[in-house]
Amino acid sequence: MAPTPGHAVLVVMLAAWLVPRPAHAQPMDVVVLDNGDRITGEVKKLLSGRLEFKTDKADTIQIKWDAVARLTSTNFFEVILDDAHKLYGALEAPGADGTLRVAAPTGPVDVSLERVAAIERIRQSFWSRLKGSIDLGMSYTSAEERTDWNFKATTSYRTPRWRSSLSAESLYRRSDTSSFDREDLSASLQRLYSGRWLAAVFASGQRNSELALDLRLIAGGGAGFHIVRTVEQDLIALAGLAVSRERFLDDRSDTSSLEAVIGLSYDLYALGGRSFTVTADLAAFPSLTESGRFRLEAGVDIRKELFKDFYLSLRGADSFDNRAEGSEAAKNDFSLTTSIGWSF
Incomplete structure (x- = not known):
């Protein structure tokens, strides 16, 4: 079986955990x-x-x-x-x-x-600056004989002026009558300034059979601003440009596009203290080269700490692409998953 994007991140995280620290x-x-x-x-x-x-x-x-x-x-x-x-x-x-x-x-x-x-x-050391988490969940519906697997892994690295992150997410659904898979691998590098501003570059690869998307490659950059930064919450607005290359599973031809990127990122820590956190992301991608093309990516993560370094996670995610009109693919793909996670 060919390795998925999640496998690469899992190997990196296991290596980070197993290598001895000073x-x-x-x-x-x-x-x-x-x-x-x-x-x-x-x-x-x-x-x-x-x-x-x-x-x-x-x-x-x-x-x-x-x-x-x-x-x-x-x-x-x-x-x-x-x-x-x-x-x-x-x-x-x-x-x-x-x-x-x-x-x-x-x-x-x-x-x-x-x-x-x-x-x-x-x-000061590389390994001590590395942080991350691994989520794994599974559900089975006997009436439909359907099995769902979801996996998510994230890792980040911090210095006083820079922050980098790598994330992999997979969702697989199998039943007697249909199958579905979604995979997302993304990386970002941020330059942190002393005030409320930051600059960022990012890249990602996506696959979504529900949207008939075989592969989407994205690379771009932009700037962000902390609208709110308090003990309890952090709200960041982002804007920039991205280029994308797409290959589809239906009869649509491959496309390349220049897109604007407008997004919000929100973290809430106040509910129940450190043991209960909410993270939400929203990004809009209006195309600058394809008339009327519009994409939307949204996600919400709620984590409740079970005991030290382990937590219960509830995640909702949505992908929208109006270009699917006229094809057999759906315009919208929404998922709701639960999983057990470990952070390091």
């Missing part, structure tokens, strides 16, 4: 609470108003951010403020409670703890 140094981070308690350990991240902190005598704990008076660490962090401004550096001892001092390259910067929306550690 041993960690003794934790040097200190958090002081507003009641005077002092806890030593390792800062993991701040997200959704909760500080994830691994203590040197217990497991990882969650500390409410409004209960923190001071935080110090010799490690290197990205600190995102409530206006989306970003600071980079270690966390030095502040002059007063309620203040975070970031040892930025240009000199120490003091900010109120109330202004800090997120903190994420920027590690």
Whole structure:
């Protein structure tokens, strides 16, 4: 059987998991609470108003951010403020409670703890900067003798100024009377600026038998802007251009097209804290070279943490292409899948 796009990403992720990491140094981070308690350990991240902190005598704990008076660490962090401004550096001892001092390259910067929306550690080794997840789901309907399989794998890599990502998704449906498959492999590279702006290039390959699409190759680029960036949510607007090449399963001829790209990306962390997140993406592709051609891609992911590093996922996805009119293919393809996932 020929390898699918998902196989390549799965191999990369398994290699990332199996390759030995360098041993960690003794934790040097200190958090002081507003009641005077002092806890030593390792800062993991701040997200959704909760500080994830691994203590040197217990497991990882969650500390409410409004209960923190001071935080110090010799490690290197990205600190995102409530206006989306970003600071980079270690966390030095502040002059007063309620203040975070970031040892930025240009000199120490003091900010109120109330202004800090997120903190994420920027590690030095390649493997420690690699993050990702794997989702797998299956359903069976006896009345129709139908079996559905869905697989999704994502991985990303971060530096202070750059972020890259790779994603593979497959959906297979088999029954006595019909079969259906959809595959999507995508990659992106983003340049992150100190304010709300970012620049991006992207490429993807798609197959969708429901839309009679044998292969679609896309490459493009554009710019994005953080409309909202808070502790609880992140809303990004994107715009750019893309070129595509398509081959179909019906009698339509192969086509090449120049398309505009207009999209929104939304993340919500507030519901139930860190253990419940919502991610939504919407992208419109009006063609600039094919009169009246319009495509739409949309997806919503809801994740509920089951226990450490494992979660339950519900995903809805929709693909629309008005060019299918007049052919045997459907214009619209909607799917709803559930799966169990693992993150690293």
